[in-house]
Amino acid sequence: MPWDEIIGQKYAKKILKNSLKSNYLYHAYLFYGPSGCGKALTAKVYAQALNCQELEGDGCGRCFSCRLIEDGTHPDVIWLLPLKEEFSIKQVREIKRELSYKPIMGRRKVCVLLGVERLTREAANALLISLEEPPPEVTFIMSTTSPYRLLPTLLSRCQPIRFGSLPKEEIEEALLSWGAAEDVIPLVTTLCEGSLGRAKEYIDNEILKRKDVITAWLKNIEEGDLRSIFEITEVVSKGRVLEDLILILSILRRSSEPRALLPIMEGIVEIEKGVRFHTNTQLALEVLFLEYQRIIGQKSPSH
Numbered sequence: 001m002p003w004d005e006i007i008g009q010k011y012a013k014k015i016l017k018n019s020l021k022s023n024y025l026y027h028a029y030l031f032y033g034p035s036g037c038g039k040a041l042t043a044k045v046y047a048q049a050l051n052c053q054e055l056e057g058d059g060c061g062r063c064f065s066c067r068l069i070e071d072g073t074h075p076d077v078i079w080l081l082p083l084k085e086e087f088s089i090k091q092v093r094e095i096k097r098e099l100s101y102k103p104i105m106g107r108r109k110v111c112v113l114l115g116v117e118r119l120t121r122e123a124a125n126a127l128l129i130s131l132e133e134p135p136p137e138v139t140f141i142m143s144t145t146s147p148y149r150l151l152p153t154l155l156s157r158c159q160p161i162r163f164g165s166l167p168k169e170e171i172e173e174a175l176l177s178w179g180a181a182e183d184v185i186p187l188v189t190t191l192c193e194g195s196l197g198r199a200k201e202y203i204d205n206e207i208l209k210r211k212d213v214i215t216a217w218l219k220n221i222e223e224g225d226l227r228s229i230f231e232i233t234e235v236v237s238k239g240r241v242l243e244d245l246i247l248i249l250s251i252l253r254r255s256s257e258p259r260a261l262l263p264i265m266e267g268i269v270e271i272e273k274g275v276r277f278h279t280n281t282q283l284a285l286e287v288l289f290l291e292y293q294r295i296i297g298q299k300s301p302s303h
């Protein structure tokens, strides 16, 4: 069943399911919470439940309507993303025109606006008029990571539904069900900070490649290669520093003994503080890796 696709978010699911069961439907919802926690997925599942041809007040996931919504091609379910970083007034006018027609094949028209904090003021005001006098048979679902950036008048016209970060166990469970390699699960769980979307990103691409590159550099550093120190510090200081530091720590944790690790951990904590205050990260990293090389050198004098 489509609802089972949503991991966690018991509170949001309960409110939406209850509204379907009692047929007390709000004309506008605001899904708010951190990115990658299932807001867009929930919007899709709710749209399926509103328009399913087999079930009343729920989605079957198999009928023609549910499948079209799954593919993003249902004529009555409109998905909208900001163009060029912002929602324009033109986009809002187009939705309004579109929503003035009756549903083509479903029971309700559903308009999903993702990242609604990026409405320009003009566009938000235009949307407000639709929310004040909603066309019948229309449901708006808006999502945002930062509700405090919305116009209060817009907020007051929506039913807010909070989405929370996912607990560690739920992330781990999801990663396992996606077939993620067991040795990266603790790392990805730490890095994604409760966001399943981010966890997926890590699994899908970069992080594993970065892990391999960083592992190779660390090995070179251990073998006394100074050039690797400059390479790693340059790359780390220009990229997502904190993520890379956690990555480095997780690699070192597995390969080094605790005695060698302690000063490194202290160094990383210092750099992490420094990153927030924009101190010279590259220099701090160089000092850290030179120290690491010294400790490793002491440990194995053969190098």
Ligand SMILES: [Zn+2]
Binding pocket: 051, 052, 053, 054, 055, 059, 060, 061, 062, 063, 064, 065, 066
């Ligand atoms: Zn269905």
